[in-house]
Amino acid sequence: MTGATRLLRREARGDLPLLVCLAVLVAVLAGLGAAGPVALAGREDSALRDRLATAVHAGPLLSVTTVQGAFDDPVLQARAHPVLSQTGPGGALVAGTATVPDGSSVRVDRTVVTFPLLKVALPQITVNRISSTALTPHHISDAAAHLRYVSGGPPDDRAPAGTAPGIAISEAAAKLTGLTVGRRITAVEIPVLGVVNTTHFTVSGIFRPIHPDDDFWRDQPTLDQPQSFPDGTRAGGFNASIQGLVGAAAAATMKDDSITLPTITWELGLTLGHDTVRQSAGVLSALQAFPTDLTASLCGSSDSMGREQCEMGDDKVSAYQVGDRFTPLLSAFTAEDEQTRELASYAVASLLAVGLVTVLVAVRLLLRRRAGHLALQRSRGASTAGLVLLRSASTTPVVLAAGALGWLLGLRLAPAGTSGSPQPLIALLGTGAAALMVPLLTWQAVREPAAVRDPRRIRRRRGRRTVLELTALLLAGAGTVALRARGSGGGNGVDVQLSLVPVLFAMAAVLVLVRVYPLLLRLLAAQAGRGGGVVAFVGLRRAGQDAPATGLALFVLVITLGTAVFGGLVTRSVADGAAVGAAWSAGGDASVLQSGNVAAKPVPETAGSPVRATVAEQRRGVRLVGDTNGATYPGVALVTVDIGRLAAAEPGSPLVRALSALDRDPPVRTGAFDERIPVLADASFYAQESQETLTAVVDAAVTGTRQLHVKPTGVLDTAALTDPALGPITGGLPPGTRVLVASSAADRVLPNQLTGATALLVYARPGADPEAAAASAADALGPLASVRVRATRLAELRDDGLARLVSSSYAVCTLLAALFGLLAVALELVLTARERSRTSSYLRTLGLGGRSAAWLQIVQLLPLAVAAAVGGGLVGVLEPQVLGPALSIRQFTGGPGDPALRADYRTTLLLGLCLALLVLGAAAVESTVARARRLGAVLRLGEV
Structure with missing residues (x-):
């Protein structure tokens, strides 16, 4: 046991740098699986909270309306109307029937009692050529907080029965009608039964808004601003419509036979927890059942005419009517959120692909460094299974420990209280891939080393490679055809097909590049040979021979650049589509909208x-x-x-x-x-x-x-x-x-x-x-018209949480993929450095100068940089055309149709140039290090 432990320690100590690198890669992938989905869900929660806050400005998301009933019951009609005194308990009773899940709540934000339309008797008011005046009394529970009195005061909530209740009107209504404080108003109403009823009010006060632009006055615009309409006569008179505020006891002070019973509306507020998206699903289900639950809890009896009656405290009321703006808002958000996840899933899939390829490159380098040791052990009679177990025993514990540590750190760093949950599949994928790659590649390396030069083995190996490449191309083509035939996934969340097809497309592009660009390099090398350029000839020939070996680095670079280009394309298209959507919403620079033809x-x-x-x-x-x-x-x-x-x-x-x-x-x-x-x-x-x-x-x-x-x-x-x-x-x-x-x-x-x-x-x-x-x-x-400004709407669309989430998802995934890609390219350069160094050694021995040898290093990697830049740019630009109808961003733009996807060629060119310079910079660093250490000055002992 001691000997085995000592052997494992020696094996691990020799691979320590690469084991650390592999452990970091696995830990990062596991941490992303733990923290990434939770952080993404937090952004979704924030986007929904912003939507809800914006929607509340336009009115209540949920309301319940009822009218006191039992009109044919003389006993109930003879009673005073306590309905107004029951609005608070009644609202709490109504809100309590919404069985929303834990962490969310329904509350009463406002109670509005609306009395029937009354006609103010003439000729009491004759100013401003008013032919007739219509008056609508209201009691609004929170009105006092939004107005101040310029004359008089609020109506008395405790006016004695039998007296004319007080009513407060706005300053604009008083100016239009000529009403003043203390003026007595006689109003008439013709109810459904045809009996003319009369009631009286006394003007108790005149008010004006404290903040005319706040949400209260946006919800109640006609309470402040009266309406006037031409009466159609030759005299040019007007019909005026005003509204007023009465006290909470107004119904009880009016004579029972003088006015029809009021309509009561409770405006309900919804509170969701921090995990807003998760809570909203339960709230949506509860709201769908809310009208049924409300009726089942508070209704059931029937009057003498068979009409269903409901209860509110001790009163009988008509059926409750539910107004729900939350459900359509949430349905629209859910569709957009699912589309967001579809778009983001491609960026996540590309990141995972780059991460796994980087792990593969690290494992290859790990085994390459131990190739001589493995060959020696194999020649001494070690079995293939024994060597595989030995290599696995030194790497598997490190990989598993790194995966567990990364997962725990990801859980620690993940924000709390969001709708998301960690995804162990990502962590298991990264950890399992790293743990399995070591034994698989070890088995491949040591199973038959003596048969490497066997021509039949070489032909079989080439045949297997061709079959694998054709299979990959077939999968990419079939996936693309199937995706285009299927069209959009309909916004169903993470779309596996939409995520994998672009990755397969990038793989197909790399396979084509690996096959095609060595041919071009041979032609260029032949041209350089005829021109006498030794550095160019040798560098291009060497790059052509190394092309298959650098396929993984090329894949990493192509998919990273392709994702960056595609992300920029989506971001720009969303921004351009938002401009179209804002123009569609406003029409011109602005627009004024009114319901009805006026x-x-x-x-x-x-x-x-x-x-x-x-x-x-x-x-x-x-x-x-x-x-x-x-x-x-x-x-x-x-x-x-x-x-x-x-x-x-x-x-x-x-x-x-x-x-x-x-x-x-x-x-x-x-x-x-x-x-x-x-x-x-x-x-x-x-x-x-x-x-x-x-x-x-x-x-x-x-x-x-x-x-x-x-x-x-x-x-x-x-x-x-x-x-x-x-x-x-x-x-x-x-x-x-x-x-x-x-x-x-x-x-x-x-x-x-x-x-x-x-x-x-x-x-x-x-x-x-x-x-x-x-x-x-x-x-x-008119005063009830709404205004839309194109610039304001554009700012709203571009500042929308989901639109920003798409852009940030591609930005973060591209950045992480670039870091993985840099590491993969660096490891690939280390992996192939020995062949480049040997070429330099041959040429230095033959008299090549040090400066020329440095240029040779750069020339050998120049085709890789160019191929990666061209391939990645083309992949990013062509992917929208390849995906076709499967890619939709209409949900983020608010326009009349699906906006066109426009490639940002300037950004594409800039990213490709940066990628090429990055690879060339790595080559320059490698050349500088080699010159400083004189690794390529002469041939080593035993090299011929």
């Missing part, structure tokens, strides 16, 4: 205004029926665009070129019932219906259903359909919605719809701030 107010476009031009667009939903063939097309979006203003604002727009076809046909022909609207349609619809006139059925907001005729007269090609000018008005349509485009001249015969949409594209003057241009046009469609 007329836009004029926007100043004078020399001092930041606005250069504005273009109005309208969208209506129509149903089409062919007048002759009877074909029906429900759910068609009819968009009208101001052609002249769009042509002046964007002359090169593809939509403008398409709209020019409408000029060849009269925009609208009117008759008793013969309004005919020329429209543009997509190619398939135009091919079907270009000879047909269709009846368009339009549901109007006030006048009921209206019928007109439309006639497809031109084609909307792909460029026109994806023109940014259509983005704001069509971007929110469900996928597959058919879009028709007409001139804005059709607006005079098309009725307005509440379900339609209006967009005003805003173009800023050169040098003007787009934010200022957007602010100038913000009120053009």
